[in-house]
Amino acid sequence: MTHPAVFSAARAEPGDGAGWALERAAWQPVVFAERPRRFDLLRLEPRWPLRQARLVVHRNQPFELIVTPLKRFMAYAGFALELTVGPYDDSLQFATDDLAADAELIWLDFGRYDQLSEDVLSAWLRDRIKARREQCSAPILVADIAPAEDSEQRMNDRLRSCLDGLPGVNVIAISEIADELGSAFVDERARVITASTLSDDGAIEIARRLAFQWLPPCLEPRIKVVALDLDGTLYSGLLGEEGPSGLELGPAYRAVQEALVGFHSQGVLLAMVSRNQPDDVEALFRDRPDFPLRPDHFAFKSISWGAKADGLAAAAEALRIGTDAILFIDDNPGEIAAAAVAIPGLRCLLASNPDEVVRALRCYPGLAGYRVLTSDLLRAADLSAQDERARIAAQAPEPASYVRSLAVRLGFAMDPQHELARLSELSMKTNQFNTSLMRLSEAEVADRLTRDDYRTIAVALADRLSDAGTIAAIFTRREGRALVVDEIAISCRALGRGAEDALICAAVVRACRELGVDVARFVVKEGPRNEPARNWVSAITPELAPGATVPISDLAKRVAQMKDLITMTWT
Amino acid sequence: MEKKEVDAVVREVVGMVLQRPIEPGEVVSRDSEPAWDSLKHVEIVLALEGALAFRFNEDELSGLDDIPTIVDVAERHLAA
Numbered sequence: 001m002t003h004p005a006v007f008s009a010a011r012a013e014p015g016d017g018a019g020w021a022l023e024r025a026a027w028q029p030v031v032f033a034e035r036p037r038r039f040d041l042l043r044l045e046p047r048w049p050l051r052q053a054r055l056v057v058h059r060n061q062p063f064e065l066i067v068t069p070l071k072r073f074m075a076y077a078g079f080a081l082e083l084t085v086g087p088y089d090d091s092l093q094f095a096t097d098d099l100a101a102d103a104e105l106i107w108l109d110f111g112r113y114d115q116l117s118e119d120v121l122s123a124w125l126r127d128r129i130k131a132r133r134e135q136c137s138a139p140i141l142v143a144d145i146a147p148a149e150d151s152e153q154r155m156n157d158r159l160r161s162c163l164d165g166l167p168g169v170n171v172i173a174i175s176e177i178a179d180e181l182g183s184a185f186v187d188e189r190a191r192v193i194t195a196s197t198l199s200d201d202g203a204i205e206i207a208r209r210l211a212f213q214w215l216p217p218c219l220e221p222r223i224k225v226v227a228l229d230l231d232g233t234l235y236s237g238l239l240g241e242e243g244p245s246g247l248e249l250g251p252a253y254r255a256v257q258e259a260l261v262g263f264h265s266q267g268v269l270l271a272m273v274s275r276n277q278p279d280d281v282e283a284l285f286r287d288r289p290d291f292p293l294r295p296d297h298f299a300f301k302s303i304s305w306g307a308k309a310d311g312l313a314a315a316a317e318a319l320r321i322g323t324d325a326i327l328f329i330d331d332n333p334g335e336i337a338a339a340a341v342a343i344p345g346l347r348c349l350l351a352s353n354p355d356e357v358v359r360a361l362r363c364y365p366g367l368a369g370y371r372v373l374t375s376d377l378l379r380a381a382d383l384s385a386q387d388e389r390a391r392i393a394a395q396a397p398e399p400a401s402y403v404r405s406l407a408v409r410l411g412f413a414m415d416p417q418h419e420l421a422r423l424s425e426l427s428m429k430t431n432q433f434n435t436s437l438m439r440l441s442e443a444e445v446a447d448r449l450t451r452d453d454y455r456t457i458a459v460a461l462a463d464r465l466s467d468a469g470t471i472a473a474i475f476t477r478r479e480g481r482a483l484v485v486d487e488i489a490i491s492c493r494a495l496g497r498g499a500e501d502a503l504i505c506a507a508v509v510r511a512c513r514e515l516g517v518d519v520a521r522f523v524v525k526e527g528p529r530n531e532p533a534r535n536w537v538s539a540i541t542p543e544l545a546p547g548a549t550v551p552i553s554d555l556a557k558r559v560a561q562m563k564d565l566i567t568m569t570w571t
Numbered sequence: 572m573e574k575k576e577v578d579a580v581v582r583e584v585v586g587m588v589l590q591r592p593i594e595p596g597e598v599v600s601r602d603s604e605p606a607w608d609s610l611k612h613v614e615i616v617l618a619l620e621g622a623l624a625f626r627f628n629e630d631e632l633s634g635l636d637d638i639p640t641i642v643d644v645a646e647r648h649l650a651a
Contacts, residue, residue, distance in 0.1 A: 039619075
């Protein structure tokens with residue numbers, strides 16, 4: 001069904017949100033093709049705003065055939081790629097001066113080290129990458145050996161184990177692409193000209209995986225919510241006209257739904273945003289038990305005849321995420337255009353056909369390639385308890401009784417190495433309760449965890465309704481006779497349970513005591529969305545000049561006041 | 572496909588790889604274009620194969636030094 005408002009948006013010109021969204025949708029058949037063609041990629045020119053991304057490549061073999069497709073795929077992902085490809089260098093001297101890249105790629109032909117044993121090669125590589133790690137804090141991607149027969153596969157396993165534990169270093173599986181393409185990964189014709197046998201299909205698929213799976217975790221937070229239309233997106237047919245029994249699922253739409261169920265199991269939240277009657281939607285799931293998606297898979301539902309942008313905004317608010325963490329999927333270009341105009345920066349996928357949607361979901365930038373952390377798996381259950389918390393808060397006579405009734409438990413860990421990824425994620429991705437927006441990479445957090453004068457605290461939160469997992473990171477260091485609290489980063493879904501004071505003050509007091517100081521100073525940097533964090537610091541230091549120190553006795557008193565309401569334990 | 576269509580595709584591909592428009596009839600060769608190095612040459616070959624749906628033979632690759640030669644070889648493949 002096309003509404004007049006959305007139809008007019010579909011005729012928008014390039015140069016505005018609707019135009020950009022529709023142009024990007026026009027790229028889908030090329031970038032999500034089973035085997036994209038270089039000719040088609042060359043013809044694509046992005047006409048929407050792009051963010052800068054900088055990649056440095058250290059190599060001893062050609063990378064140039066990957067460059068053009070990589071830049072096109074990166075443009076679809078929203079980035080203008082600034083690329084520095086270093087000289088051919090078997091010794092990995094890291095000759096480039098560029099230390100400000102967003103990511104670095106080690107691109108080696110391991111065949112050039114055939115004279116070295118596996119032990120010597122892996123030890124040497126670890127040393128070189130460790131040296132680079134000390135020079136720069138950007139994530140480092142190391143391409144494995146491809147294609148990989150038995151001995152190469154053994155070396156790939158050695159590669160992974162020898163680099164394991166180096167913070168912010170990840171081995172990327174080019175070998176998987178070689179396995180998938182088989183003989184099509186190699187083109188012997190090119191060897192005479194370029195000394196490389198990488199085929200066109202191989203180069204293009206490597207470019208796609210770099211742009212859509214391996215680089216996005218270095219550049220931006222993961223998509224947290226996939227918001228879905230129903231008619232024409234999850235099945236064929238119109239629910240309101242044909243009823244549940246008249247709708248076709250078929251293998252292709254079944255595959256779409258199964259892919260979404262898979263994301264749900266990895267902690268990605270699903271939201272339903274549909275123009276339908278609520279009764280019809282209820283009947284749909286009741287009468288179609290063959291649908292892989294079930295009502296419980298959806299963390300949020302907006303079923304109304306209003307603008308879908310309103311439904312998406314409501315989903316963001318209810319699920320406590322920014323609209324930039326949503327992927328909106330709809331089969332109607334007008335709906336895509338209208339939503340893109342109303343919500344600048346909204347990521348959209350036009351569901352033109354289900355086979356393309358399945359291929360897109362397999363590799364969509366911001367969805368694929370991210371490590372699944374415990375906090376991801378806990379997110380849906382934690383959020384689903386929000387309504388109950390709101391009910392309890394409304395009935396509580398005063399804030400203390402609300403907090404007591406939740407039975408909040410805080411678990412603190414000092415310098416926990418096993419939480420490295422989560423600590424970095426909290427620094428990188430929290431916006432509202434983040435005092436200084438330092439955006440610490442894994443390498444930077446790892447460095448802090450080893451320094452004697454630094455203390456980093458991870459805090460987990462649970463209450464009687466759910467377990468939220470690790471929801472706060474507090475980064476501190478000693479400077480003279482004071483503790484400097486460089487950054488406090490708290491996930492916004494942990495807010496509103498009355499725990500912030502106890503959480504922050506207990507962590508800071510403990511860090512002060514361990515470092516032998518008795519005053520603390522909070523670093524604050526103003527950002528577009530971190531007013532809650534700045535307000536908290538102002539409340540702690542209302543009579544002090546900005547940046548002045550706070551005696552830990554004051555902070556300890558706050559902790560003592562909460563001891564009867566909140567259980568706090570250190571591991 | 573007619574020769575002038577093949578010529579248009581070849582010019583389009585060479586222009587996209589060398590990142591400059593190639594006018595109809597313009598004389599363009601590996602000798603005249605500093606940017607047309609060995610890696611750009613491979614990229615031109617691969618893009619043309621995708622555009623025209625055939626594969627150049629290995630012994631043809633090094634001789635594809637200018638647009639008329641590329642067009643002639645491509646035409647032979649398309650006619651086969």
